Amino acid sequence: KVHFHKWTVNYQTWAPDCVPVNIISINGEYPGPTIRAREGDTVVVQLENLMPTENVVIHWHGIRQRGSPWDDGTASMSQCAINAGETYYYKFVADRPGTYFYHGHYGLQRSAGFYGSLIVDAAGKEPFTYHGELSIVLNDWWHKSTYEQAVGLSSNPFVWVGEPQSLLIEGRGKYNCSATSRSCNATNTQCSPYILPVKPGNTYRLRIASVASLSALNFLIQGHKMTVVEADGHYVEPVEVDNLDVYSGESYSVLITANQDPSQNYWAGVNVRGRQPKTPTGVAVLNYLPNPSARLPAAAPPQSPLWNDYAYSRALAKKFVALKGYEELPPLQSHRQLILLNTQNKINGYTKWAINNISLLPPPTPYLAAMKYKIKGAYDTTPPPDVYTPRTYNISIPPPNPNAVEGNGVYVFKSNSVVDVILQNANTLTANNSEIHPWHLHGHDFWILGYGEGVFDPAKDTKNYNTVNPPLRNTVPVFPYGWTALRFKADNPGVWAFHCHLEAHFFMGMGVMFAEGIEQVGRLPNAAMGCGLTKNKIHMHH
Numbered sequence: 022k023v024h025f026h027k028w029t030v031n032y033q034t035w036a037p038d039c040v041p042v043n044i045i046s047i048n049g050e051y052p053g054p055t056i057r058a059r060e061g062d063t064v065v066v067q068l069e070n071l072m073p074t075e076n077v078v079i080h081w082h083g084i085r086q087r088g089s090p091w092d093d094g095t096a097s098m099s100q101c102a103i104n105a106g107e108t109y110y111y112k113f114v115a116d117r118p119g120t121y122f123y124h125g126h127y128g129l130q131r132s133a134g135f136y137g138s139l140i141v142d143a144a145g146k147e148p149f150t151y152h153g154e155l156s157i158v159l160n161d162w163w164h165k166s167t168y169e170q171a172v173g174l175s176s177n178p179f180v181w182v183g184e185p186q187s188l189l190i191e192g193r194g195k196y197n198c199s200a201t202s203r204s205c206n207a208t209n210t211q212c213s214p215y216i217l218p219v220k221p222g223n224t225y226r227l228r229i230a231s232v233a234s235l236s237a238l239n240f241l242i243q244g245h246k247m248t249v250v251e252a253d254g255h256y257v258e259p260v261e262v263d264n265l266d267v268y269s270g271e272s273y274s275v276l277i278t279a280n281q282d283p284s285q286n287y288w289a290g291v292n293v294r295g296r297q298p299k300t301p302t303g304v305a306v307l308n309y310l311p312n313p314s315a316r317l318p319a320a321a322p323p324q325s326p327l328w329n330d331y332a333y334s335r336a337l338a339k340k341f342v343a344l345k346g347y348e349e350l351p352p353l354q355s356h357r358q359l360i361l362l363n364t365q366n367k368i369n370g371y372t373k374w375a376i377n378n379i380s381l382l383p384p385p386t387p388y389l390a391a392m393k394y395k396i397k398g399a400y401d402t403t404p405p406p407d408v409y410t411p412r413t414y415n416i417s418i419p420p421p422n423p424n425a426v427e428g429n430g431v432y433v434f435k436s437n438s439v440v441d442v443i444l445q446n447a448n449t450l451t452a453n454n455s456e457i458h459p460w461h462l463h464g465h466d467f468w469i470l471g472y473g474e475g476v477f478d479p480a481k482d483t484k485n486y487n488t489v490n491p492p493l494r495n496t497v498p499v500f501p502y503g504w505t506a507l508r509f510k511a512d513n514p515g516v517w518a519f520h521c522h523l524e525a526h527f528f529m530g531m532g533v534m535f536a537e538g539i540e541q542v543g544r545l546p547n548a549a550m551g552c553g554l555t556k557n558k559i560h561m562h563h
């Protein structure tokens with residue numbers, strides 16, 4: 022079955038947290054329309070860019086784009102961004118059931134509200150049952166425009182975006198209007214809390230995803246336990262939790278049962294973790310029918326574990342393992358091991374993030390076309406280093422030599438080879454500071470083989486990898502001063518970004534490029550080309 026969607030993208034005034042700002046909307050909606058498909062279906066999105074002053078792309082987060090790497094929706098990587106006034110057709114197969122989403126992948130467009138849900142239903146029986154389904158996307162929100170944020174991030178002196186003003190559940194939050202001189206209308210229906218209607222006694226599958234720009238989030242429902250059953254489109258052994266960490270780029274399904282006093286409604290809440298919170302709890306309402314949805318819970322919004330209780334977060338992350346009998350297990354050996362050290366750096370005085378001392382600056386010619394058509398001079402053909410040097414680098418202090426370089430080289434993998442990547446975290450430019458980074462891989466799912474604290478030791482730590490029931494994911498956090506090890510099969514011809522999913526960090530260069538099987542990539546659509554050096558590779562038809 023083919024699902025056809027006709028979308029227009031435009032600027033729009035919207036008040037997600039009661040303060041009107043400019044957002045990027047789809048068909049006038051915020052969040053954008055939900056895409057719903059069945060496993061194996063094809064999705065076609067006719068995307069018309071009606072924004073008069075900027076280009077656009079959409080990334081289909083969690084969709085692997087097998088056979089359609091040009092529709093991964095990454096500007097400068099998989100395609101030329103769609104010009105103002107132009108229309109592009111995205112076409113891909115929803116080949117795996119699960120909870121996914123889509124968002125802009127150009128500049129800071131995701132932070133401008135440019136995102137929505139993408140849900141793929143299983144063709145067969147699932148390992149759990151429920152009466153109904155609910156779905157939310159979590160986000161953090163700023164009043165400062167994304168253009169102002171981008172200028173600050175690329176200025177010297179550096180202007181940091183700061184902590185968010187609000188946390189949003191399905192695009193809705195509530196700023197304290199008396200705390201701002203800006204226009205703010207607490208009765209605007211755009212900022213009324215999102216309602217999750219439930220029938221007493223019933224069990225629901227709640228799909229939760231995060232597109233947060235900066236914040237690690239913790240989600241919980243007052244008085245209700247949640248049983249986690251799916252993560253990033255893969256089944257996990259059921260885990261019952263009181264609250265759930267959701268890192269940007271992750272998605273979950275949890276089962277909840279409406280088993281509390283039916284005369285009440287309950288808060289669903291979201292709080293910041295991993296950074297000292299300056300943002301109030303974002304809330305939605307779990308509405309026990311037939312209570313009126315406007316009957317707000319009397320209790321205070323629910324609170325999460327302490328923001329810097331990393332032991333809690335590490336322990337929770339380790340609880341998620343693949344559901345026995347449902348998920349593919351990893352190959353026992355890998356062919357190549359990358360150890361990627363992240364550092365915050367200065368380049369000519371500008372604040373950046375670097376991986377093995379290289380800060381990613383994507384080129385004007387998209388990699389996919391450049392590699393497929395062997396366009397000379399499009400990007401640096403010297404591959405970046407597999408491991409960081411010196412190997413004695415001290416991760417617990419600010420970089421002693423903070424200078425890094427900008428680069429755009431690519432890690433090229435043998436077709437179908439097995440690759441291990443170890444993400445190694447370190448101190449930032451600020452003493453005694455290391456941050457959580459959620460890393461997202463395009464075009465693949467990977468197995469999480471392990472998490473550790475301190476410096477990764479290849480001789481010792483590889484022995485403790487979980488190869489028995491590691492979860493398959495497309496996004497994984499690396500905790501402060503720690504490491505995360507993952508494994509994937511380089512079995513999807515194309516060029517794929519692997520990057521920190523925090524919007525500002527990716528903008529500041531925190532990512533790398535992977536490629537495999539380029540010779541097997543089919544002919545690129547002309548519409549994905551036309552920028553940089555791709556222009557003379559456009560195929561002429563009669």
Ligand SMILES: O=C1O[C@H]([C@@H](O)CO)C(O)=C1O
Pocket residue numbers: 181365449450451456525526
């Ligand atoms: O990339 C970042 O920059 C700031 C800070 O390190 C410098 O202002 C911050 O908190 C980040 O996550």
